[in-house]
Amino acid sequence: MSKSSTLWSDAIYRLTRNKAAMFGAFILFVLILCAALAPWIAPYSYSFQNLELGASPPSSAHILGTDVLGRDLLSRILYGARISLLVGFVATGVALVIGVSWGIIAGYRFVIFDLFCAAKTMLRNKIDFFYFVNIKGFQVYTAS
Numbered sequence: 110m111s112k113s114s115t116l117w118s119d120a121i122y123r124l125t126r127n128k129a130a131m132f133g134a135f136i137l138f139v140l141i142l143c144a145a146l147a148p149w150i151a152p153y154s155y156s157f158q159n160l161e162l163g164a165s166p167p168s169s170a171h172i173l174g175t176d177v178l179g180r181d182l183l184s185r186i187l188y189g190a191r192i193s194l195l196v197g198f199v200a201t202g203v204a205l206v207i208g209v210s211w212g213i214i215a216g217y218r219f220v221i222f223d224l225f226c227a228a229k230t231m232l233r234n235k236i237d238f239f240y241f242v243n244i245k246g247f248q249v250y251t252a253s
Contacts, residue, residue: 144190153181155188 114122124130143150152172159179167174173182215223 140190141194143187144194147184147187147191151181151184151187153184155180155184157181157184 157180159175162171162175162179164177165171165175165179171181171183173186175181176185211226215226
C-alpha cells in the first residue's frame, strides 16, 4: 500500500483479499439477483396450487418438489427471498435513521443527553448480565 492510500481504499483492498468475505459477497449477490429476477426465473407462480400433486418429491417438473398443497417450493423460495430482503433492508434503514439521529443529538453538545445515553447503555448491560445470571442459576459451567 502506498502512503497516499485513504482509509476506504485500504479497507476495500483488505476486503478483496479476504476469500471468505468475497465468497459471502458472491452468495449475497446471487441471492439478491435471484430475488430480483424471481418473476422471470420462477417456473410457477408462488400461489399456484395443484392439490392432486400433494407433497411430491423433487422431479424434473418441480426441482425442489412441492408442499402439501401442491405449490412449487423453488418458486416460493424465490418469492420469499424478496420479502426477506425487503424486511432486512427496511430494518437496516430504520436503524440507520434512528442511530444517526441519536448520534447527532448526542454530539451536538448536549451533555445531559450524552450522560443519559451512557447511563442507559450501562443499565442495559447490567440488566443483560443479571438476566443471564438468573437463567444460569449461579452455576459455573465447564467444558467437558
